[in-house]
Every structure is written in C-alpha cells, then in structure tokens.
Amino acid sequence: MLAAEVQSSKESPIIWIQIGQFALAFVVLFLFLVSLELITSASSSLGSDFTEGIIKVTGVPLVSLFIGMLATAIIQSSSTLTSSIVALVAGNFLTLEAAVPMVLGANIGTSVTSIMVSLGHLGTPKAFRRGFMTASSHVVFNLISAIIFFPLEMQWNVLSISSQFLANHLSNWGAIGVGWFAFYQSMVSPFANLIQSVAAAQPIVILGFSLVLLFICIYTLSSIFKSLILDAKRGKWLSGAFNNSFLSLLSGAGITAAIHSSSVTTSLSVILASTKRITPKKLFPFILGANVGTTITALMAAIGRSEAALAIAICHMIFNVLGVAIFYPVEAIRNIPLAISKSLADLCYKNPVFAFAYLIILFFALPFFVIFLSEKF
Numbered sequence: 001m002l003a004a005e006v007q008s009s010k011e012s013p014i015i016w017i018q019i020g021q022f023a024l025a026f027v028v029l030f031l032f033l034v035s036l037e038l039i040t041s042a043s044s045s046l047g048s049d050f051t052e053g054i055i056k057v058t059g060v061p062l063v064s065l066f067i068g069m070l071a072t073a074i075i076q077s078s079s080t081l082t083s084s085i086v087a088l089v090a091g092n093f094l095t096l097e098a099a100v101p102m103v104l105g106a107n108i109g110t111s112v113t114s115i116m117v118s119l120g121h122l123g124t125p126k127a128f129r130r131g132f133m134t135a136s137s138h139v140v141f142n143l144i145s146a147i148i149f150f151p152l153e154m155q156w157n158v159l160s161i162s163s164q165f166l167a168n169h170l171s172n173w174g175a176i177g178v179g180w181f182a183f184y185q186s187m188v189s190p191f192a193n194l195i196q197s198v199a200a201a202q203p204i205v206i207l208g209f210s211l212v213l214l215f216i217c218i219y220t221l222s223s224i225f226k227s228l229i230l231d232a233k234r235g236k237w238l239s240g241a242f243n244n245s246f247l248s249l250l251s252g253a254g255i256t257a258a259i260h261s262s263s264v265t266t267s268l269s270v271i272l273a274s275t276k277r278i279t280p281k282k283l284f285p286f287i288l289g290a291n292v293g294t295t296i297t298a299l300m301a302a303i304g305r306s307e308a309a310l311a312i313a314i315c316h317m318i319f320n321v322l323g324v325a326i327f328y329p330v331e332a333i334r335n336i337p338l339a340i341s342k343s344l345a346d347l348c349y350k351n352p353v354f355a356f357a358y359l360i361i362l363f364f365a366l367p368f369f370v371i372f373l374s375e376k377f
Contacts, residue, residue, distance in 0.1 A: 025224045030188070032083075032217035036301050037192040038210035039087040045203035061101040061154055063374040065146070068105025070367035078110035079218050079260050079297040082316055084211065086301040090309035096160050099312045100153055104146045104319065105367075110294070111138040112363045113263035117270045119359070122352055124274075129349040131274035136341035138266050138287045139362070144337060145323035163315035167307050170314075218297065221260045242278045245285040249328065252289025262294035281338055288328055291320045 068085075072078045085102055088094040094102075114135035121128040152158040196206055241251045256265045269283045269290075295317040302313035327334050348355035 021224050025221060028217050028220045028224070030191075031213060032221070033188045033301075034192050034195070035210045035214040035217060036083060036087045037188055038195060038206055039084060039214070040091040041192060041196060042203045042207035042210060043088060043091050043093050045206075059098070060374055061098075061150075063371060064098060064101035065105040065150065066367035066370045068102035068107075069109040070105075070364065070371065072106040072109025073112040073363040073367070075215060076110075076113045076263060077215065077218055078106040078262065078294060080211075080215050081106045081109075082295075082298040082313075083214060083218070083301040086298050086305070086309045086313055089312045090302075090305040092306075092308070094312075096164060096308050096311050096315070097157065100160050100315055101150065103312065103316050104150055104153075107291070107316075107319065108139070108142045108146055109363065110262055111135070111142055111266065112359070114138055114266040114270045115355075115359050115363075117267045118274070119355060121274045122355075125349060127274040127276070128352075129345045130276065130280060131270045132348055132355060133338075133341045133345035134273040134280040134283050134287070135266070135270050136344045137280060137284050137337050138269075138291075140337040140340045140344075141284075141288065141323065141327060142291070145319070145326070148326070149319055149322070159315050159319055160311070163311045163318055164307075166314050166318075167311035170310065218260055242272075242282045242286060245282070245328075248282065248285040249289040249324070252286035252291075253293040254289075256290040256293025257296040258293075260294075260297045262290040265290040265293070280341070281335075284334065284338055285328060288324045292317070292324060295320055 068081060072081050075081065082103055085094065085099050085106075089096060089099050115132070118128060118131035118135040121131045149159060153160065195209075241247045252265055256262050259265070266287055269287055272278045273280050273283055295313070298313040298316050302310040327337065344358070348358065
C-alpha cells in the first residue's frame with residue numbers, strides 16, 4: 001500500500017507537467033495562426049511593389065525551387081517556409097503554379113538538418129558512416145522525387161491541377177471548416193488586428209515580427225510534443241516499430257505530424273543509426289513517413305483560408321505521398337536511394353572533407369549561385 005502511495009505521489013507531478021505542456025501547446029498553436037494572419041495582412045499592406053517583387057523572383061520555376069531549398073536550409077524548417085507560402089498564396093501574392101516549385105525546394109532543403117547531425121559523429125568513423133548514410137537517404141529520396149515531379153509540373157501542371165481539383169471539392173471542410181472559420185474570425189483575426197494597432201501598422205515591422213513568431217511557434221510546438229512523445233517509455237514501442245516497415249512508415253508520419261518537424265524525426269533516425277541499434281535500411285521507411293507527416297503543418301495553416309491556400313497545402317501532401325508511393329512498395333526501388341546514399345557515405349567515410357563539401361555545395365552554394373545568375377541575366 002505504501003509503495004503504491006509513493007508511486008502515485010511520483011506520478012502526480014508528471015501528470016500536471018503534461019497537462020501544462022498541452023495547455024502551452026494550445027496557446028502556441030493559437031499564436032501560430034496569428035502569425036500566419038499577420039503575414040498575409042502585412043504582405044497586403046506592403047502594396048504593389050512587394051507583389052511585383054515576389055512575382056519577379058518566382059517568375060522562373062527553377063529559381064523558385066532553389067529559393068525554397070536555400071531558405072529552408074538557412075532556417076532549417078520546411079514547416080515555417082511552407083506555412084509562409086500558404087499565407088502568401090492566401091493573400092494572392094503567389095500563384096499556385098509559382099508556389100509549387102518553392103515547396104519542392106523546401107522538401108529538399110529540410111534534409112540539411114539530418115546531414116548536420118550526422119557530422120557530429122565524425123569522431124567515431126563507423127557511427128558517422130551509418131548516420132551519414134541514413135541522412136543521405138533522406139536527401140537522395142527528396143532529390144529524386146523533385147527530379148521526377150518538377151518536369152511533370154512544368155510541362156503538364158500535374159501537381160497544381162490535381163491539388164486544385166481536391167481543394168475545390170474540400171474547400172468547405174464541412175462542419176469542421178465552418179467552425180474553424182468562425183474561430184478564425186472571432187479570435188485569431190481580432191488578436192492579429194490588435195498587434196497591428198500596437199505596431200502602428202508598420203507593414204515591414206509586422207512582417208518581420210510575424211516571421212520570427214512563426215518560427216518560434218513551430219520550434220516550441222516541436223519541443224513540447226517531442227518531450228511528450230519521444231520519452232523513454234514511449235521510445236520502447238518506437239524501437240520495436242522499425243522491425244515492421246509499414247509500422248515504421250506510419251510511426252514516422254504520425255510522430256512528425258504531431259511534433260510539426262520532420263527535422264526532429266529524421267535527426268532521431270540519424271542518431272539511432274549511429275548507435276548501431278537500427279540499420280539505415282530499417283530507418284528508411286520511417287524517414288519516408290516523416291516526409292508525409294510534415295505536410296500537416298501547412299494543411300493546418302490552410303484550413304479556413306482561401307481555396308488557393310488549401311490547394312498549395314494539398315499539393316505539398318500529394319508530392320510527398322506520391323514520392324512514398326513510388327519508392328516504398330517495391331523493395332528493389334526502395335533500395336535505390338539506399339544504394340546511392342551508401343556510396344556517398346563510403347566516400348565521406350574515407351575522406352570527411354567530401355561530407356562538408358556535399359553539405360555546403362548542395363544546400364548553400366548551388367542554390368545561391370543559381371539565384372545570383374537569375375538576377376544577373
């Protein structure tokens with residue numbers, strides 16, 4: 001009886017901590033929605049020059065792809081960028097067709113975090129090779145997916161047409177959508193307007209503030225749900241999930257959707273691979289699932305907004321789901337990114353300088369060079 005009372009007294013503070021974390025998550029989610037509303041309002045206030053500047057920059061699809069890639073690599077959060085894109089599309093500053101390449105680029109750029117995490121194991125070469133192979137499998141998968149779908153989108157608008165079709169049929173979102181819209185109008189918009197009045201309606205100040213707030217909200221949500229989901233007890237079933245590829249895929253999607261960060265789940269994969277507990281091959285489906293789960297943040301940002309905003313969020317999901325549909329079902333095809341990433345890992349294992357060159361050139365130098373050339377010519 002005494003032991004049970006002691007156990008109960010130990011668990012009681014933990015329960016209250018978890019309740020507090022959930023309450024904080026709701027507050028942060030509200031601020032996340034406010035930041036999106038501020039981005040749209042501030043962009044609108046900046047006027048035609050701002051609109052023309054965005055159109056000019058995103059006028060070349062290949063340049064848009066590299067902008068999305070570079071921006072995500074710098075802020076290390078595709079959720080932040082895709083949510084911002086949703087807000088810009090909702091405010092009619094970006095067309096759906098112009099936004100699609102940027103979303104594809106963001107998908108590639110988000111894998112920079114796991115590469116950086118793998119470099120932390122350079123002191124233990126074998127652990128580094130396993131971790132780098134796992135991180136590279138994410139990069140290679142996203143690159144191949146972009147290589148497949150980017151030309152299809154440019155030639156036939158495969159992604160934008162299909163997402164527009166779905167958005168057209170789902171734009172009302174039934175009773176949920178109506179309720180969400182009412183919440184937006186009665187709570188989110190007034191609070192955003194209050195912040196604008198405090199800031200004396202200076203558009204550039206509000207835009208900068210809203211982008212910082214958006215990043216902080218996503219980072220905070222990621223931290224809160226990471227502690228709730230990936231603790232020691234819940235980590236036991238997660239380790240077992242990797243033995244079943246489909247369960248691993250679902251786990252990656254579910255955890256990433258909950259914590260709003262594929263960077264966290266893919267970095268976790270790199271850490272697990274480096275410890276030799278789970279092989280990169282078993283971790284690959286988990287990474288594929290993370291790619292699908294990360295699309296939830298943009299969908300949340302799109303609910304209750306314009307049909308075009310919903311369409312770009314759905315486009316992000318379609319792109320990732322189709323990528324998984326191509327690579328996951330057949331093991332021989334699934335092994336292609338793994339084989340390429342293994343070759344890269346072996347090369348970097350022999351000469352770590354290649355790992356740094358791979359990181360700097362692919363994620364920063366190449367996108368910057370393409371963007372720079374577009375400005376010159």
